Amino acid sequence: MVTTALNETEQSNVTVWDTKTQAFHGGQEHRFLNNFVQDFSVTTNYLGTPRKALEAAKDAINEIHHYPAADQEPAKSCLAEFLWGTEYKKHHARLLLGNGASELIDLVIRKALETFHKFNEPNNGQKKPTWKGGPWNVQYREYQRSAETHGLDIKDPSFHDRADVLCVVNPCNPTGDYLSIHQLKEWIRDNVNPGGCVIVDESMQPWHSSEFRHDSLITQHDYIEEMYTHYGVSVHVMHSWTKIWSCTGLRVGSVICPTAQHCEALRKIAVPWSVNGPALKFVEQVVKDTDYLEETWLKTKPLRAYLIHQLKSLGYENWDYHGEPFLSWVWLDMKNEERAEKAVDLARKAGVPVRSGKPGYQCNTFVRIAVRREKEVQVLMDAWKSL
Structure with missing residues (x-):
């Protein structure tokens, strides 16, 4: 495990991807964080892996x-x-x-x-x-x-x-x-x-x-x-x-x-x-787990709406929120590259990494935030209060 020093985390994340041969992707930072809470950088289902299929x-x-x-x-x-x-x-x-x-x-x-x-x-x-x-x-x-x-x-x-x-x-x-x-x-x-x-x-x-x-x-x-x-x-x-x-x-x-x-x-x-x-x-x-999908369809929309509501409560009225209401993430334009970079750093330090829009997409003012449960969202919001 690494320390909470951001430079070490960034260095580890860079070495995971060979940028000459591979396309950058999220989902790697959790392994370098000793305070990991939840991964907001990947668009997986907030419910986690279906239990029977995992077994x-x-x-x-x-x-x-x-x-x-x-x-x-x-x-x-x-x-x-x-x-x-x-x-x-x-x-x-x-x-x-x-x-x-x-x-x-x-x-x-x-x-x-x-x-x-x-x-x-x-x-x-x-x-x-x-x-x-x-x-x-x-x-x-x-x-x-x-x-x-x-x-x-x-x-x-x-x-x-x-x-x-x-x-x-x-x-x-x-x-x-x-x-x-x-x-x-x-x-x-x-x-x-x-x-x-x-x-x-x-x-x-x-x-x-x-x-x-x-x-x-x-x-x-x-x-x-x-x-x-x-x-x-x-x-x-x-x-x-x-x-x-x-x-x-x-x-x-x-x-x-x-x-x-x-x-x-x-x-x-x-x-x-x-x-x-x-x-x-x-x-x-x-494919037999119909209950899992029913819960996905029932709860993802309100959880995504909750995430956007919490983001708006941070007080940045010029932010733009992109994506259909049913999706498992929010594509957020913070309208400021420095602020977007700071948001990514703060989230990583708090153990809740988000996906920066800069590597891979060259969308330097954007971050992608996965839909997660309310309690986990609050960890991210607390980290971003100092934006």
């Missing part, structure tokens, strides 16, 4: 002398049924699990690049495919990092032309922006080239409500089929399940491909057994 993962440790299921079953079927109910068998072959969403993001980007070069001659005047995110000014950086790694031509979200590879995080982490399903489908149509690839990250969509599936691409089968059949556009729906079920250390993600053939193509370039045994058992159990 299932623990029990699976006793089986680590065996390889995990190569076909990811029965976990994959359980997740498919969670997504599509009684019709899950119709869409099961389009679903693939991965070691968090990050592995699957890289697989889809790699496959998109391969497909682009297959159908585009090297002398056609376009040396490499274009990539853009958006329509937000910033979003989760792993998509862009993967695209950069594989040599795609990175365009700014304000780039008006269509792109060959389109990646949108909806709801957007960190900004909290959100497109309804109708807005999202139109935006995709207007921004992707024929024959292109689309990844829509809906990791934060399950917070929407018990009706989240109806405002999600996971149920837009006709649209996804039309985009591929008529325009050759491959729409993939990405999920990191580690936020809604608070299991970021376990690494569980999934991708829904436009066709079963797309899914098979990803499996060909994926490493085997990327999802370990405890993670598969966790998924198998967690």
Whole structure:
């Protein structure tokens, strides 16, 4: 453990990330704080890890002398049924699990690049495919990092032309922006080239409500089929399940491909057994925990409203609070870079780290604050009284 000296904490946090090869992410500072209370820097569910699923993962440790299921079953079927109910068998072959969403993001980007070069001659005047995110000014950086790694031509979200590879995080982490399903489908149509690839990250969509599936691409089968059949556009729906079920250390993600053939193509370039045994058992159990999700939908909104109320009570009337009411965090613009840096330092010293908008996003006046219980919020508010 380190002392409470801030410089040591900052130094430790810097050494965790290789900034030349990795995108900065929150969730590392807790290990360097000897007064840790709660992590406000990550957007995980305030309820913590579902108990029965955690026990299932623990029990699976006793089986680590065996390889995990190569076909990811029965976990994959359980997740498919969670997504599509009684019709899950119709869409099961389009679903693939991965070691968090990050592995699957890289697989889809790699496959998109391969497909682009297959159908585009090297002398056609376009040396490499274009990539853009958006329509937000910033979003989760792993998509862009993967695209950069594989040599795609990175365009700014304000780039008006269509792109060959389109990646949108909806709801957007960190900004909290959100497109309804109708807005999202139109935006995709207007921004992707024929024959292109689309990844829509809906990791934060399950917070929407018990009706989240109806405002999600996971149920837009006709649209996804039309985009591929008529325009050759491959729409993939990405999920990191580690936020809604608070299991970021376990690494569980999934991708829904436009066709079963797309899914098979990803499996060909994926490493085997990327999802370990405890993670598969966790998924198998967690999708059955309806009480956990019901409590999430019931209490996250009022807790987020409470957090904003407490922040406003600090008296800074020019602060802006961004994000949909159902989300598990607040994207706060403090309108002053020095104050934002001080807020991050004070929170860290109090054992309640928040996410600075500066590293990774270059949003120097912003901080991201996770929704947490009232008692934990008060620790943060006490720390910020001296702002």
